[in-house]
Amino acid sequence: xxxxxxxxxxxxxxxxxxxxxxxxxxxxxxxxxxxxxxxxxxxxxxxxxxxxxxxxxxxxxxxxxxxxxxxxxxxxxxxxxxxxxxxxxxxxxxxxxxxxxxxxxxxxxxxxxxxxxxxxxxxxxxxxxxxxxxxxxxxxxxxxxxxxxxxxxxxxxxxxxxxxxxxxxxxxxxxxxxxx
Numbered sequence: 001x002x003x004x005x006x007x008x009x010x011x012x013x014x015x016x017x018x019x020x021x022x023x024x025x026x027x028x029x030x031x032x033x034x035x036x037x038x039x040x041x042x043x044x045x046x047x048x049x050x051x052x053x054x055x056x057x058x059x060x061x062x063x064x065x066x067x068x069x070x071x072x073x074x075x076x077x078x079x080x081x082x083x084x085x086x087x088x089x090x091x092x093x094x095x096x097x098x099x100x101x102x103x104x105x106x107x108x109x110x111x112x113x114x115x116x117x118x119x120x121x122x123x124x125x126x127x128x129x130x131x132x133x134x135x136x137x138x139x140x141x142x143x144x145x146x147x148x149x150x151x152x153x154x155x156x157x158x159x160x161x162x163x164x165x166x167x168x169x170x171x172x173x174x175x176x177x178x179x180x
Contacts, residue, residue, distance in 0.1 A: 049062060050070055050082050093147060126164070
């Protein structure tokens with residue numbers, strides 16, 4: 001894992017843009033950012049995500065190529081970027097566990113979304129920025145059905161179903177006002 005700044009992340013996105021676009025078009029969709037939590041500990045990063053965010057909001061990448069195939073979202077990994085908050089160890093649908101998403105992580109993931117969407121020419125909307133809970137609902141394993149994956153479906157201080165909207169709103173604000 002390598003710690004990066006938002007500017008370095010932007011450069012990685014620009015470098016990876018053409019390959020990401022080609023891979024996404026091969027499966028008839030646009031580049032998509034998939035937002036997760038790792039269900040692990042603070043400071044515990046996983047290589048199946050392109051980007052990991054620690055409890056203090058610091059950003060780590062697992063590769064210098066954001067178009068590299070990673071296994072973060074069932075049936076949705078090609079031409080996509082997986083971003084995970086390092087948190088939610090031992091969480092369940094009624095409790096975030098002893099390591100909940102922090103305010104710093106939520107702000108950082110919104111900044112990351114803003115930076116990547118700008119660099120990759122993506123609109124900040126559900127078609128291009130989706131939580132794992134939203135993707136899981138589309139594939140019948142999310143909160144609307146079996147609730148196997150409910151990553152970011154809600155966050156501390158939000159209602160169920162509002163986590164993704166909060167992140168996208170914050171990302172839009174960062175994009176308008178400068179992400180970093």
